[in-house]
Amino acid sequence: MSASVEVRDLSVTLGRARVVRDVSAAVERGEWVTLIGPNGAGKTTILRALAGLVAFAGSILIEGRAVLTSTRRQIAREIALVPQSPQTPAELTVAEYVLLGRTPHIGYLATEGRHDRLAADHAIARLGLRPFAERSLGSLSGGELQRVVLARALAQEAPIMLLDEPTTALDLGRQQQVLELVDSLRRDVELTVISAMHDLSLAAQYADRLLLLDRGTIVADGAARDVLSEESLAAYYGASVRVIHENGSVFVLPRREKPRDPDAS
Amino acid sequence: MEGVSDPAAVRYATALAEAEPPAAIRARGVPPGWGLGALAFLVGSLLVALSIGPVPIGLDSIVDSALSHLPLLHVDARSSRIDDAILWQLRAPRVVLAALVGGMLAVAGSAYQGVFRNPLADPYLLGVAAGAGLGATLAIGYASAGAGARELLPLAAFGGAVAGVACAYVLGRSVGGARSTGTLILAGVTVAAFMTAVQTFVQQQRSQTLREVYAWLLGGFSTAGWHDVALAAPYIGVSSLVILLHRRVLDVLSLGDEEAAALGLDVRRVRLLIVVAATAGTAAAVAVSGLIGFVGIIVPHTIRLLVSASYRTVVPLSLIVGAGFLVLADLIARTVLSPSELPIGVVTAFFGAPFFAVVLRTTRRIVM
Numbered sequence: 025m026s027a028s029v030e031v032r033d034l035s036v037t038l039g040r041a042r043v044v045r046d047v048s049a050a051v052e053r054g055e056w057v058t059l060i061g062p063n064g065a066g067k068t069t070i071l072r073a074l075a076g077l078v079a080f081a082g083s084i085l086i087e088g089r090a091v092l093t094s095t096r097r098q099i100a101r102e103i104a105l106v107p108q109s110p111q112t113p114a115e116l117t118v119a120e121y122v123l124l125g126r127t128p129h130i131g132y133l134a135t136e137g138r139h140d141r142l143a144a145d146h147a148i149a150r151l152g153l154r155p156f157a158e159r160s161l162g163s164l165s166g167g168e169l170q171r172v173v174l175a176r177a178l179a180q181e182a183p184i185m186l187l188d189e190p191t192t193a194l195d196l197g198r199q200q201q202v203l204e205l206v207d208s209l210r211r212d213v214e215l216t217v218i219s220a221m222h223d224l225s226l227a228a229q230y231a232d233r234l235l236l237l238d239r240g241t242i243v244a245d246g247a248a249r250d251v252l253s254e255e256s257l258a259a260y261y262g263a264s265v266r267v268i269h270e271n272g273s274v275f276v277l278p279r280r281e282k283p284r285d286p287d288a289s
Numbered sequence: 290m291e292g293v294s295d296p297a298a299v300r301y302a303t304a305l306a307e308a309e310p311p312a313a314i315r316a317r318g319v320p321p322g323w324g325l326g327a328l329a330f331l332v333g334s335l336l337v338a339l340s341i342g343p344v345p346i347g348l349d350s351i352v353d354s355a356l357s358h359l360p361l362l363h364v365d366a367r368s369s370r371i372d373d374a375i376l377w378q379l380r381a382p383r384v385v386l387a388a389l390v391g392g393m394l395a396v397a398g399s400a401y402q403g404v405f406r407n408p409l410a411d412p413y414l415l416g417v418a419a420g421a422g423l424g425a426t427l428a429i430g431y432a433s434a435g436a437g438a439r440e441l442l443p444l445a446a447f448g449g450a451v452a453g454v455a456c457a458y459v460l461g462r463s464v465g466g467a468r469s470t471g472t473l474i475l476a477g478v479t480v481a482a483f484m485t486a487v488q489t490f491v492q493q494q495r496s497q498t499l500r501e502v503y504a505w506l507l508g509g510f511s512t513a514g515w516h517d518v519a520l521a522a523p524y525i526g527v528s529s530l531v532i533l534l535h536r537r538v539l540d541v542l543s544l545g546d547e548e549a550a551a552l553g554l555d556v557r558r559v560r561l562l563i564v565v566a567a568t569a570g571t572a573a574a575v576a577v578s579g580l581i582g583f584v585g586i587i588v589p590h591t592i593r594l595l596v597s598a599s600y601r602t603v604v605p606l607s608l609i610v611g612a613g614f615l616v617l618a619d620l621i622a623r624t625v626l627s628p629s630e631l632p633i634g635v636v637t638a639f640f641g642a643p644f645f646a647v648v649l650r651t652t653r654r655i656v657m
Contacts, residue, residue, distance in 0.1 A: 076550075077547055096553045096555055098553075105548070111544045111545040113598065123314070124541055128553035133537075135537055136315075136316070144314050145310040145311060158313050
């Protein structure tokens with residue numbers, strides 16, 4: 025296996041704050057790596073740097089090619105980004121929106137060809153959205169919208185998909201459905217998935233590897249059972265949790281330090 | 290085909306069935322019915338405006354006369370030579386100019402709304418109006434009467450408009466406006482306020498020209514000739530074409546700067562290109578017709594409400610409907626108080642303002 029994404033000494037400064045410091049990591053092709061860490065740890069900034077959306081120091085290699093010397097279009101052909109709160113213009117139809125994912129493959133002033141419409145249709149069908157193709161985005165529910173956004177990213181036909189908090193707006197069942205979907209897409213087309221997530225139990229169950237970030241640096245890198253410990257979560261999140269290992273899975277449960285006094289009203 | 294050597298692209302490609310995509314997987318673009326309807330509206334407006342006036346000219350005479358002017362056909366015109374002169378020397382240039390200006394203002398309005406993701410953006414957003422006003426006032430106030438003042442006016446207005454937007458863009462960019470469209474809009478407001486102050490100062494200082502300046506500011510086509518058409522048409526043609534070609538890109542921009550960039554667009558360059566095109570065309574339109582308000586807002590919004598908000602629909606239909614709308618507005622302006630003329634801005638605002646109130650009510654959930 026060759027590295028799909030390789031980052032060396034990545035640093036990002038926003039305003040005067042250095043939000044990412046000397047991060048080095050490699051992600052194999054077809055691997056699912058999830059960035060975890062407290063708010064402000066630099067998860068989103070790293071994803072934005074990978075997509076070429078913020079200036080950075082150090083080097084990022086995407087499929088062996090340096091992001092710094094690539095054009096926006098070249099990056100967009102390799103990396104599809106699903107942002108935390110995507111803009112979904114209410115009046116566009118699902119088909120129109122998913123077709124916008126073809127932008128990196130379409131000449132600047134050209135319109136979509138047959139292959140582009142096929143790719144969009146494939147993505148729409150894959151996410152079970154065919155019945156919605158002509159509906160406007162404004163008429164869809166949160167879960168449906170999230171699938172539409174994934175379909176747009178899939179239509180981009182990039183080998184790497186970045187997911188920034190893909191499940192925050194969804195209910196429990198929809199969270200699982202979306203993550204299962206990503207996992208099966210990953211197997212279908214050998215997608216490399218890099219995500220940022222807050223829900224540690226879900227992160228542990230879907231990712232091959234977790235990178236724990238704190239104040240812009242990687243403080244732990246490895247399988248969930250190694251990275252998620254009660255001590256490390258207390259240290260970096262300031263959280264009081266129980267970590268449960270069961271049948272090879274890891275679950276993180278928040279726990280109140282002082283249990284509620286049953287006699288107090 | 291590019292990218293096929295990429296293993297991921299191959300996997301994707303083999304995953305695609307070699308079937309035709311279902312009809313639903315397409316951008317709506319201009320639905321044929323709406324497209325034909327808009328064209329019929331434009332052609333109807335042109336014919337009605339050509340035929341109505343102090344001397345009515347029947348549709349058959351218009352067609353006859355048009356055919357007689359075509360080479361090789363040898364159709365003999367039955368219309369009188371005077372009718373012919375009225376039609377081709379007075380009415381036709383005026384009607385054609387109104388169509389060009391109307392189409393341009395509507396298309397530029399839709400482009401500005403897309404680039405700034407602001408439903409209230411209009412072609413005058415970045416200082417075109419204030420700059421053109423200042424240029425025109427200077428030309429009227431200081432050009433020695435007779436010595437080419439008539440020729441100087443459009444050039445001065447054009448130059449002022451372009452200078453206004455250039456100042457706004459440079460100012461906006463220097464304070465980070467390339468990242469935030471809001472800063473760019475504020476820079477436009479700043480430049481416009483300053484230029485309007487200078488314009489008012491010049492106007493008061495040369496109060497003998499007040500009336501002429503006022504008439505110009507209100508806009509109109511009462512002095513339109515083929516000369517004006519020839520002056521504005523190249524700019525309007527190129528500018529409209531550039532914006533039309535960007536209709537899909539404008540849809541990409543509606544996803545916001547960050548997502549558009551993640552889809553491979555150089556957002557800053559694209560925005561500059563569209564602003565330059567829209568400004569050049571608007572400046573040319575303003576130079577030959579003065580400041581005509583509302584067209585750039587109400588026409589694109591009407592299309593959004595009635596047909597679709599995708600720029601693949603809004604841009605082409607704005608061009609056609611805007612042209613027809615201003616031709617009709619000019620017809621009303623010159624006939625209601627005939628033989629005197631109403632400033633066309635009064636007509637567009639009289640119909641535009643109530644309409645705009647409706648637009649505001651129906652789009653308030655989208656307006657920030």
